[in-house]
Amino acid sequence: MFQNILYETDGPTAVLTVSRPDKMNAVDNATVEELDQALAAVEKDPNVRVLILTGAGDKAFVAGADIKELNRRDLISGRAETRRRQEVYTRIEQLEIPSIAAVKGWALGTGLELAMACTLRLAAEGAKLGQPEVKLGIIPGAGGTQRLPRLVGMGRAMEMVLTGEPVDAVRAYEMGLVNRVVPAESLLDEAKKLAAVLASRPKLAVQYGKEAVLRFAEGSLAEGLAHESYLHALSCGSEDKREGVAAFLEKRKPNFTGK
Ligand code: COA
Numbered sequence: 001m002f003q004n005i006l007y008e009t010d011g012p013t014a015v016l017t018v019s020r021p022d023k024m025n026a027v028d029n030a031t032v033e034e035l036d037q038a039l040a041a042v043e044k045d046p047n048v049r050v051l052i053l054t055g056a057g058d059k060a061f062v063a064g065a066d067i068k069e070l071n072r073r074d075l076i077s078g079r080a081e082t083r084r085r086q087e088v089y090t091r092i093e094q095l096e097i098p099s100i101a102a103v104k105g106w107a108l109g110t111g112l113e114l115a116m117a118c119t120l121r122l123a124a125e126g127a128k129l130g131q132p133e134v135k136l137g138i139i140p141g142a143g144g145t146q147r148l149p150r151l152v153g154m155g156r157a158m159e160m161v162l163t164g165e166p167v168d169a170v171r172a173y174e175m176g177l178v179n180r181v182v183p184a185e186s187l188l189d190e191a192k193k194l195a196a197v198l199a200s201r202p203k204l205a206v207q208y209g210k211e212a213v214l215r216f217a218e219g220s221l222a223e224g225l226a227h228e229s230y231l232h233a234l235s236c237g238s239e240d241k242r243e244g245v246a247a248f249l250e251k252r253k254p255n256f257t258g259k
Contacts, residue, residue: 004031006056007038012049012199013192014042018114019056024063027110029081031066036088042095049203050195051095053118054102054188055111061103062111064132065142082141085110089117089143093214096207098198102191103127104184108166113142116151119210121177122191123169124184129177130166150217152177202240203258208232 006017016038018025027035042048055061073081092099092114101107101115104124112129115121123129131144139145140161149157152175160167172178182190198206208231215224235241239259247254 002034002038004028005034005038007041009045009048010192012047013052013195014045014048014050015052015054015188016042017054017056018062021057021059023066024060024106025055025057025111026063026066027114028066028069029084032085032088036091039088039091039095042097049097049199049206051092051097051099051118052102052188052191052195053092053099053114054191055104058105058184060105060111061101061107061127062114063106064109064111067136070136070138078141085113085142089114092117093119096210098206098210100191100194102187103129103169103178104187106166108132109140109144110142113140113144113147116147116177117143120179120194122180122182122187122194123172123178124187125169125181126184127169127172127178127181128166129169129172130164131161132164132166134162134164148177151175200256202238202244202256204238204240205235205244208235 004018004020006019008015016035018027018031020026020031042051098119101118101121103115103121104127107115107127107129109132112131115129131140131148133140133144145157145161148160156175167175167177169178169181173181180190212224212228212231215227240256243256244254
């Protein structure tokens with residue numbers, strides 16, 4: 001059904017793989033539309049609790065936008081195409097379920113932007129992440145100038161956007177750009193293990209916790225606190241809250257149902 005991505009589910013985990021190996025998994029406009037369709041499938045499937053996003057092969061997560069296509073981009077299409085990417089990547093960010101980017105090899109340009117739209121990021125040893133657009137005479141257009149400073153701070157983001165130089169996995173970890181660095185051969189296993197932990201937690205608490213932390217990036221402390229309190233109250237109305245607290249008090253394992 002898809003040409004440029006693979007979409008499969010394994011229990012509560014969905015794995016979305018960008019697969020254009022002869023182009024280092026560069027994301028063209030058609031791939032963006034396929035990602036959007038796969039996200040619709042994720043949203044519709046109540047069994048999927050975590051999304052893993054990765055790239056096919058060992059060389060790249062995603063080595064950027066498709067530069068052949070970029071060659072044709074002009075003033076008008078530049079605006080339309082970047083807005084569309086921003087919309088689809090924001091759809092990933094705003095999913096009710098958490099997402100994990102599993103990054104091996106190059107994550108450049110739109111690749112890093114895609115990874116930054118995910119809730120968490122795992123990097124394989126040797127991975128390289130960067131916003132090289134400046135070297136092509138352009139600037140990032142799928143969230144790079146906005147999500148990067150939110151993750152690593154303005155100074156570090158400035159350096160990456162203005163020099164275009166990538167950072168390696170260890171530096172990315174030190175900067176807070178990735179959550180963990182793992183051996184390349186176990187990247188997907190580690191992502192699946194982390195997904196299993198997330199899937200084992202009460203569904204609504206994970207959903208509300210994610211929504212509350214995302215608010216941090218958007219508004220004032222007062223607004224964030226008000227929203228946190230509202231979502232906390234919602235979580236207090238869940239069956240899993242009653243079960244979680246009762247299990248602790250009764251010294252037994254909780255049996256969460258996702259309600
Ligand atoms: N768009 C389209 N094709 C791409 C691509 C991209 N972003 N990145 C790599 N490719 C293609 C190359 O053109 C090459 O195709 P070919 O074999 O038909 O010539 C193939 O993928 C392999 O890439 P190559 O450059 O030979 O591999 P490498 O190991 O020497 O270098 C990179 C890997 C990722 C460092 C290098 O390909 C690169 O710099 N890519 C562009 C990154 C970029 O600027 N992205 C931001 C775009 S906005």
